[in-house]
Amino acid sequence: MSATIVESRSGEAAGRPGHRLVVTEPLVLDSGARLGPYTVAYQTYGTLNAERSNAILVCHALTGDQYVAEPHPMTGKPGWWSTMVGPGKVLDTDRYFVIGSNVLGGCMGSSGPMEINPATGRPWGLSFPVITIADIVRAQKQVIDHLGIESLFCVTGGSMGGMQVLQWAASYPDRVFAAVPIATAARHSAQNIAFHEVGRQAIMADPEWAQGNYQDQGRRPSRGLAVARMAAHITYLSEQALHRKFGRQLRNRDAVTYGFDADFEVESYLRHQGIAFVDRFDANSYLYITRACDYFDLAAEHGGVLANAFRGTRTRFCVISFTSDWLYPTSENRMIVHALNAAAANVSFVEVETDKGHDAFLLDEPEFFATLRGFLDGCAERRGLSSR
């Protein structure tokens, strides 16, 4: 690792506190472009043991971030996986050293379109190079190298985080002892690309987007980004969950108004989701990260045969899907399992029964938690990690 690394703890920079790793050696991206110097923002929880063998890398999903288990610095809400990560929890920070890092292209401190391009002194905007899941993982690996971790005990994450898990296992098999991809896929389906395209078009159709130069012009494509979030949010839920939560209930009224106000509770809920999102997320970042997902096709990188991505792997896998997830359905997860079987890998697979849709991986699902805890305990025993 010849990369020159400068670490700084950049304090309260733009309300996004935490660790920053600045890498001066340029990253050669899948597109062929070179990016550098670049920054990776990360957070850690728990203590790295003397053998450096108890580290778990948590990869976040599309709009997640490195604040896995602490209040979000902008919204004040609990970390997105605080039900899972913490003292005594499934990812027990009394036992494991948990790392969360903001993806490349993100907007919480890692290099991305919202950050300043050092070459110009102005925001990157659309001049930021298009990145892939593999590029994201290459940047994450710098953090793991920097922390002196030869082999991660576990890499886990849901949705786009699961794609990073698969990429880690394929790119750096000797550095991943256990891998837990959750509610994910080894390639983005046509349906998933289609939904992402709707989101991107909503952003780009907002005049405030200004061909991506909104930051320079002091504008914000909030309406476009909110619509993108509203559409995406529907795909994270299930029909049953929406019906259970909202049905056809009217919002603070006894009858429909024969207009286009939010008559229905579900409309009001979605509008709220959209508005809350734009306060914490950057529109161009949304374009770049959705694109990274769309380009993900692990089999294509390996001669069209997914099993080739995992040949000879010694990593222990646990694939988890949810019955009501129609965005990354069980069938997609099962394809991963079949490829791992074809590669004679050590794999467990559980489909958790729930009506909560794709978002189930973020929620307190007892069966899901018990399975993951059991899997990690089994792996920890093999790894010789003490049980606290």
Next chain:
Amino acid sequence: MTADAAAFAGTPAGARATPPLRGDLVMVADLIEPASRVLDVGCGEGELLAHLARAKSVDGRGIELSQSGVNACVRHGLSVIQGDADSDLAAYPSDSFDYVVLSQTLQATRNPRVVIEQLVRIGRRAIVSFPNFGHWKIRLHILLTGRMPVTHLLNHDWYDTPNIHLCTVRDFVTLTGALGVAIEKSVTLDRAGRPFSLDPRGSLANLLAEQGLFMLSRRRA
């Protein structure tokens, strides 16, 4: 990295206090060489896999249909996937296991013929046990009552049974012949899964055995 390397190579633990193994599973376990690779198809809550890991240092994997079964296995550190014999065997490479076990499950598969072919393709040996529908009590039950039998091994009514492809020991032997599959060992078992000595290919065995247990391999050219 030596600690890691050792951990990678470590034998599966599956350490837990387990109730005594079901009779036919004891027989299955006896057939398996130590330190071999075993796939248990329809592994339930992993009783056999846990026993093999503990007693014979076996590197075991499982396939189980029920969510509760899979979750119990994974919670106990066993490598098990949710799936079934009909859908999930095709993905495994040939000869990827020393033994593939299918205990008390064959009769619940949609296509037992294809499943048997897959078992002997994936494993160097396949170990199959199933309830014998030719047992005298079953024959007598149908003869005397004219109704589908409900026994302790086949404890479902006809309308809600998962057992859709019942066969006799003789049927099974005939099928292995048609598939060109070699019977390396065969055992007849009573209702508790205890073996008794009868040639399973004979008609007496087909009348007296409550279960058949066979070790198969594909005939090599």
